[in-house]
Amino acid sequence: MYVYDEFDRAFLAERVADFRDQVERRLSGALSEDEFKPLRLMNGVYLQLHAYMLRIAIPYGTLSSDQLRRMAHVARVYDRGYGHFTTRQNIQFNWIKLEDLPQAMADLGEVGVHGIQTSGNCIRNVTTDQWAGATPEEFDDPRIWAEILRQYSTFHPEFTYLPRKFKIAITAAPKDRAATKVHDVGLRLHRNEDGELGFEVLVGGGLGRTPFVGKSIRPFLPVRHVLSYIEAIMRVYNQFGRRDNIYKARIKILVHEIGAEAFAQAVEAEWANIRDGALKLTDEIIDDIRARFLYPDFAALEAEPAELKAALEDPRFATWYRNSVHKHKVPGYSIVTISLKPVGAPPGDATADQMDVVADLADAYAFHEIRVGHEQNLCLPNVATKDLPELWRQLDAAELATPNVNHISDIIACPGLDYCALANARAIPVAQEISKRFADLDRSRGIGRLHVNISGCINACGHHHVGHIGILGVEKNGQEFYQITLGGRADEHAQLGTLLGPAVSYDQVPGLIEDIVDAYLELRSSPKELFIDTVHRLGVEPFKERVYATH
Amino acid sequence: MPLIENGKLVEDRFIRVADEDETLPASTPVLLSLDRFLKEEEALKSANVEVGLIWPNNKPIAEIAPYLPRLALVALNFPTFRDGRAYSQARLLRERLGWKGPLRAVGNVLRDQFLIMARSGFDQIVPVKPADAQAFDAAMHSYTVFYQPTGDGRKSLLRARLGRSATRADDNGSSDRGAAA
Numbered sequence: 001m002y003v004y005d006e007f008d009r010a011f012l013a014e015r016v017a018d019f020r021d022q023v024e025r026r027l028s029g030a031l032s033e034d035e036f037k038p039l040r041l042m043n044g045v046y047l048q049l050h051a052y053m054l055r056i057a058i059p060y061g062t063l064s065s066d067q068l069r070r071m072a073h074v075a076r077v078y079d080r081g082y083g084h085f086t087t088r089q090n091i092q093f094n095w096i097k098l099e100d101l102p103q104a105m106a107d108l109g110e111v112g113v114h115g116i117q118t119s120g121n122c123i124r125n126v127t128t129d130q131w132a133g134a135t136p137e138e139f140d141d142p143r144i145w146a147e148i149l150r151q152y153s154t155f156h157p158e159f160t161y162l163p164r165k166f167k168i169a170i171t172a173a174p175k176d177r178a179a180t181k182v183h184d185v186g187l188r189l190h191r192n193e194d195g196e197l198g199f200e201v202l203v204g205g206g207l208g209r210t211p212f213v214g215k216s217i218r219p220f221l222p223v224r225h226v227l228s229y230i231e232a233i234m235r236v237y238n239q240f241g242r243r244d245n246i247y248k249a250r251i252k253i254l255v256h257e258i259g260a261e262a263f264a265q266a267v268e269a270e271w272a273n274i275r276d277g278a279l280k281l282t283d284e285i286i287d288d289i290r291a292r293f294l295y296p297d298f299a300a301l302e303a304e305p306a307e308l309k310a311a312l313e314d315p316r317f318a319t320w321y322r323n324s325v326h327k328h329k330v331p332g333y334s335i336v337t338i339s340l341k342p343v344g345a346p347p348g349d350a351t352a353d354q355m356d357v358v359a360d361l362a363d364a365y366a367f368h369e370i371r372v373g374h375e376q377n378l379c380l381p382n383v384a385t386k387d388l389p390e391l392w393r394q395l396d397a398a399e400l401a402t403p404n405v406n407h408i409s410d411i412i413a414c415p416g417l418d419y420c421a422l423a424n425a426r427a428i429p430v431a432q433e434i435s436k437r438f439a440d441l442d443r444s445r446g447i448g449r450l451h452v453n454i455s456g457c458i459n460a461c462g463h464h465h466v467g468h469i470g471i472l473g474v475e476k477n478g479q480e481f482y483q484i485t486l487g488g489r490a491d492e493h494a495q496l497g498t499l500l501g502p503a504v505s506y507d508q509v510p511g512l513i514e515d516i517v518d519a520y521l522e523l524r525s526s527p528k529e530l531f532i533d534t535v536h537r538l539g540v541e542p543f544k545e546r547v548y549a550t551h
Numbered sequence: 552m553p554l555i556e557n558g559k560l561v562e563d564r565f566i567r568v569a570d571e572d573e574t575l576p577a578s579t580p581v582l583l584s585l586d587r588f589l590k591e592e593e594a595l596k597s598a599n600v601e602v603g604l605i606w607p608n609n610k611p612i613a614e615i616a617p618y619l620p621r622l623a624l625v626a627l628n629f630p631t632f633r634d635g636r637a638y639s640q641a642r643l644l645r646e647r648l649g650w651k652g653p654l655r656a657v658g659n660v661l662r663d664q665f666l667i668m669a670r671s672g673f674d675q676i677v678p679v680k681p682a683d684a685q686a687f688d689a690a691m692h693s694y695t696v697f698y699q700p701t702g703d704g705r706k707s708l709l710r711a712r713l714g715r716s717a718t719r720a721d722d723n724g725s726s727d728r729g730a731a732a
Contacts, residue, residue, distance in 0.1 A: 007708050011696040018693050030682060038633055121633070151698045151708060157670035158701065159641055161635025239638045240613070273647060278700040278709070285709060420597055512592065 001064055001369055002147050003292050004112040011154070013513075015116060015271035016109045019043045020102040032108045042122060044090075044115020045101060049421050054093045054101060055118040056108060057125040058372050060132065060146035060434075061168075065359040065368040070111045072295035078104045080187035083355070085340060087374045087412055087463055088167070089127045094419055115156065123160045123234070124413050128170040129177045133295065134381035136329035139190050140197055142172035144290050145226060148281070152227050152291075157232045163241035164249035166234070167206075167230050170199075174492060179212045179374055181205050181494035182466055184251045185233060187226070198222045203233060204255030205261065205462035212252045213494050217264035223286070223527070225271075227279040232271035238265070296367035301332025303385070311389035319441065320392055323403035334368075334385045334405040338378040338395060338409065340403040344440040345358035346428045347413045348376030357398040365391045376412055376449075377405065407444040408452055409435035409519065412463055416456030416473065417480075423456035423472025425480035425506070430454055433510045438517075447517055450531045453488070466490035466534045469516060470497040471509065480506045486516070486543055487535040498540045512547060519546040552683045555676045556653070558691065560684065564605045565675075566623060574599075587620075596621075605657065612640040613685040616648055617674060625650060627673075628659035635732070638671045645672035646702035670703045 004012075015493060019039075039048075044055040052514040056071065063071075069198050071091055075083045078100045079093040086092055088485050096104060108114060117124055126149045129135070146299040153159070159166075169178040172189040180186030186202035198220045205214025221229050233251075240258075242248045255263045311317045326335040338358060350358075358378060365387045366380035373379055383391060395401040404410050411434060414420065416427030431454055438444045453467025457474075464470035470485035482504055485497030504512055517531075523542055525532045535543070554563040556611070565582040566678060568575060575581055580601035580609035583591070588604050603624030605732055608616050625644060627637035637656065644650045655675035658667045665676060669691065678684045700707040 004632050007696050009697070011694070012697065014694045021693075034660060035632070035663075121635075154698045155694070156699055157667035159635070160667055161638070161664075235639050235643075239636055243636075278707075322649075412552060550643040 001062060001294050002059075002143065002289075003095060003291065003294060006112050007017055008112065008482045012109050012112065012114055015043075015114065015155075016105050019105065019452040023097075023098065023102055038120055038161075039201040042117055042120035043097075043105070044118040046092065046119060046418055047421070047456050050176065050419070052098050052101065052113055053419070054096045055086070056091050056093070056113055056115050057118045057365060058089045058091060058113075058145045059125060059150050060128045061130045061372045062132075062143060063370045063372065064111070065370065067111045067113050068355050068362070068370050069358040070108055070113060072352040072359070074104050074107060075352040075355065075514070077107075081353075083308070084346070084351055084415065085350065085372050085376050085378070086505070087376060087414075088125060088459065088470075089130075089372045089374060090117075090125060091372070091414075094415070105393065117429060119165070120164075121159075121164050122158065122160050123162075123166045123168065126150055126153070126168045127183075127374065129173060129180055130379045131177060131326070131335055131381060132172065132371075133293075134328050134333075134335050135173055137173035137175055137308035139172050142178075142189055143221065144172040144293065145172075145187070145199075146170050146285070147293075148227065148286075148289055149230065152230070152279075156234075159238060160230075162234070162238055162275075163243045164246070165253075165277040166232070166237070166251065168452040171492075176490075176492040177373065179463070179490035179494070181464065181492070182207055182211070182463070182490055183214065184213055184215050192220050197223060199226060201229065201233075204252040204260065206250055207465050208250070208254045208461055209247060209458045209460075210253065210256075211251075211465045212256060213496065214252075215255060217260060217267060220423065224281040224511065225275055227281060228256075228275045228277065229267070232267045235270055236266045237409040237537070240266075241325050258261065289339060296369075298330045298333060298382075299384070301384055301386065302431075303331040305332070305386035307389055314394075317389060317392055319445075320396075320401050321388065323407075323445075324401070324405050328382070330383075333387055335386070336383050336391065336399050337373070337405045338380065339405050340377050340400075341404055341410050341435065342402045343404075343409060343433075343435045344432050347411050347431050350378070354398055354400060357400065361391060361394055374412075374444050375410065377410070403441060406433075406449045407445055408438045408450040408513075409444055411435060411452045411454060412467065413454040414461035416454075416462075420456060420461075422459055423473065424458075424475040424496045425456050425482065427454045427456040427471075429461055430471060430482070430506070430509055431497060433512050437510050437514055446527070447521070448527070448530055450517075451489075452513070463490065463495045464488075466494060467497065468535070469513065471513075474501070474503060476541060478511075482506065482509050484509075484512060484516070486540045487530055487532065500540050501544050516543055517548045518542050522546070552679070553681065553682060555678065555687055558687065565601075572615075580623060582624065593664065601653070606640065607635065608636040608640070609658050613644045613648070615644070619648065619650060624653045624655060624675075626655040626657045626675075629656060629660055629664075632659045632661045632664055638667065639670075641671040641673055642702060648711050662686050662690045666694060670697070670701050670705065672702055 022057045031102040046053040126146040133141045168185045169180045169183040170187045182205040182217040188200040201218040202214035371379040413427040417423040451468045453463045454471040455462035455464040466488040472483045486498040490499030565580045582603035599648045601623035605626040
């Protein structure tokens with residue numbers, strides 16, 4: 001965990017006071033709604049279909065148990081008893097009243113949690129791998145660099161009114177769990193031949209109505225230059241990004257229009273002027289931030305304790321263990337994913353009671369720490385392997401042990417037309433119905449890894465372009481229709497899905513998904529070939545023939 | 552409209568001359584658009600009046616460099632408060648081009664942006680709303696903690712954190728003058 005110091009706490013208190021004053025000026029009429037809107041957005045406050053929505057940042061997906069408990073409190077006191085974890089490592093409360101907002105923010109601020117820059121045309125919450133600091137795969141803890149960027153980007157005077165929002169993601173492992181190739185800037189931390197730590201820098205990725213995979217503009221940037229290089233990128237974008245059309249204002253359009261090479265040249269030219277200036281990170285600065293991250297005091301434990309061996313006799317535990325437990329870098333410890341996708345429930349939702357349970361379990365078994373991943377699941381990154389059976393028993397009792405991580409029912413979905421003012425179609429009920437069709441765990445295990453992503457409109461908050469199966473809700477003559485894409489992925493081999501065929505109606509979607517899965521089971525070369533690999537090998541045509549023949 | 556310079560309400564010596572106004576007033580400082588400035592370049596040289604220039608948002612600020620020696624004021628525009636191009640122009644003007652003279656924020660200038668304008672290098676502000684002018688002092692002091700260095704000389708957290716440790720006390724007093732540092 002990163003521990004806020006007196007500076008962070010002072011800033012947060014000032015920000016809460018600033019927003020309280022802005023709300024008062026809005027209520028008195030001194031601020032028009034037009035003037036207030038960007039200010040509230042930069043504090044995470046949206047006006048949705050039915051109510052104000054408060055989006056809270058979970059910087060790089062890391063939460064303490066006290067912070068999660070405070071979110072449960074906000075859900076209980078100011079909302080309707082639940083919260084929704086998003087694909088950007090944030091949590092949203094959908095039913096908060098404007099007059100309660102400053103107090104809810106003050107309550108959250110007491111534990112160092114806030115909604116700053118979770119919306120608006122500024123640098124948003126920097127996201128990373130939910131297994132940071134725990135996975136044996138990483139070159140360094142990416143949260144150190146996410147925290148440095150969080151501080152740098154917080155209320156940046158030059159970059160608070162950008163052409164459009166700006167999202168940065170970092171991966172420090174070759175296996176990309178942070179979807180860095182579909183962000184405005186993706187940073188891939190690795191070591192060069194000399195063992196030096198640096199970033200590959202990608203720009204111009206993104207989803208929405210004009211999706212692009214990011215382009216690499218620099219293969220290796222020594223870590224000490226990360227802030228000056230980001231500043232150079234931001235400065236080029238802030239001056240030359242389009243402001244004439246909101247749909248063409250993201251950096252991906254600028255990069256596309258002038259070309260990645262010309263963009264890179266502009267960035268390098270700007271960077272040459274500032275690379276050795278005040279933003280250059282010294283070892284002292286990096287060490288100072290690093291020292292504020294507290295790591296668990298790991299004990300020397302057996303890698304395969306007797307408790308685990310005994311528990312594996314229970315087939316239900318064994319199923320969960322194989323699905324939801326992952327290798328930790330310290331022997332005797334494990335990474336545990338907590339599925340927020342129980343069959344038939346809205347993806348990513350957690351009740352206040354469930355949040356309290358997870359917070360208590362984190363205290364008992366996981367060094368008080370919880371993570372949120374972009375797949376809308378939670379994670380306990382540091383659990384002693386010997387404690388897994390007891391942890392599982394308690395998760396199971398709270399309906400938090402559905403062993404469907406990475407299965408077809410582990411669906412990413414945006415809030416859709418049930419909540420969102422922008423949506424054209426529902427997303428949550430589509431996810432619920434698909435997960436019911438594949439509720440049989442033996443069946444879904446037989447299908448293997450398959451990511452279904454659902455967006456209720458072209459803005460793509462449900463990341464449909466990068467779902468192995470992507471589902472996009474559109475509106476046709478006042479009816480909800482859905483376009484299906486196959487073959488998208490958000491990992492280190494990121495690519496955009498290919499349209500399968502004509503859009504289908506709401507009622508037809510679950511059956512169509514079943515047909516696609518049946519086609520895959522028939523087409524795959526062996527049970528070892530994943531869905532995404534079959535699509536990659538054969539293209540969408542054989543799927544199209546089979547699926548549309550039956551409809 | 553009121554003019555605030557370095558926190559104080561002051562008289563505006565400059566007359567803003569629109570492009571369509573026929574003649575330039577004699578012996579009074581004038582604030583001109585780039586088009587007008589270029590059109591009157593020769594006349595202005597001989598008239599010996601102080602000239603202020605409103606640099607457009609859509610031209611790279613580096614191109615102002617040849618004119619700077621003849622200017623008494625530079626103004627940058629905010630067509631709406633949501634358009635942040637002038638923040639980058641301001642920082643480049645101060646930190647890259649070394650402009651030490653007055654730098655004025657004009658256009659849709661509102662209270663909630665005063666502080667970031669100052670941090671970007673503006674020392675003159677023309678607020679749209681009279682009430683905002685009254686609240687200038689409060690707006691400028693709404694924050695005491697700044698995470699990132701700019702050219703405004705305020706100490707940023709990047710250095711302040713280090714200032715806590717006695718061994719690095721020498722960093723404590725130095726400013727974070729941006730690109731030029």
